[in-house]
Amino acid sequence: MTEAVFIWSEATVARLKAMVEDGGSASDISNILGCSRNSVIGKVHRLGLAFARGWGQHETPAAKQKRDRAIAVKAPPRILAKAPAPKPKPKAPPAPEVDPTPKRWPKPEGPEAVDITALRAGLCHMPLWSDLRKGGLYCGKPVAIEGLSWCDACRQLVYEARPIRSQEEAQARAQRQVRQLARSGAFA
Structure with a gap:
C-alpha cells in the first residue's frame, strides 16, 4: 500500500x-x-511557529470565565453523608504448618555425592540442598537407564505417577482421534 x-x-x-x-x-x-x-x-x-492555542487549550479565557460562572450558579451544594464505619474483618485462623521437605526431600548426602565440577553424564543430577540448607552437592549415583538424569531413588522423588484414566476417558479420546482423522481425509 x-x-x-x-x-x-x-x-x-x-x-x-x-x-x-x-x-x-x-x-x-x-x-x-x-x-x-x-x-x-x-x-x-x-x-518555529506556534498555533494560537496551546495543547489542551480549546477555549479563550473569557469563554472559560463565562462557563465557570454558569457552572457555579447551576450547581447546588453537595451534602455528603458519612459512610458507615467498615466492619472489622475477622482474623483468619493460622495456617497449618507444612513440611518444607515433602517426600523426604532433599535426600541426605551419601558417599557418592559430587559437586558440579565432577558431575557428568551417567550420574544422578539431583541437587542435595533446599531453600533452608544451601550447598552445592548432587546425588552422583549412577543412573539406571542411559539418557536419564536421575537414579532410581531420585526419580521416585521427582516424578509422580499419573492417575490411571478411566475406560470412558480412553474411549472419548479414541473417538476424537477418529473424528480428526475423518476430517483430514484419512478414510477417503
Whole structure:
C-alpha cells in the first residue's frame, strides 16, 4: 500500500503560515491544504511557529470565565453523608504448618555425592540442598537407564505417577482421534 506524499511548496508554506497566524487549528489547516494533521503539526514545529492555542487549550479565557460562572450558579451544594464505619474483618485462623521437605526431600548426602565440577553424564543430577540448607552437592549415583538424569531413588522423588484414566476417558479420546482423522481425509 502506497501513500501519497505531500510536497511542501513555497506557496503551501506561505498559506500555512497565514492560516497559523489567523488562529487556524491543525485539523482545519490539514483539511484545506489536503494533507495530514500530523504533517501540518510537524511543519509548524520545523518552521518555529506556534498555533494560537496551546495543547489542551480549546477555549479563550473569557469563554472559560463565562462557563465557570454558569457552572457555579447551576450547581447546588453537595451534602455528603458519612459512610458507615467498615466492619472489622475477622482474623483468619493460622495456617497449618507444612513440611518444607515433602517426600523426604532433599535426600541426605551419601558417599557418592559430587559437586558440579565432577558431575557428568551417567550420574544422578539431583541437587542435595533446599531453600533452608544451601550447598552445592548432587546425588552422583549412577543412573539406571542411559539418557536419564536421575537414579532410581531420585526419580521416585521427582516424578509422580499419573492417575490411571478411566475406560470412558480412553474411549472419548479414541473417538476424537477418529473424528480428526475423518476430517483430514484419512478414510477417503
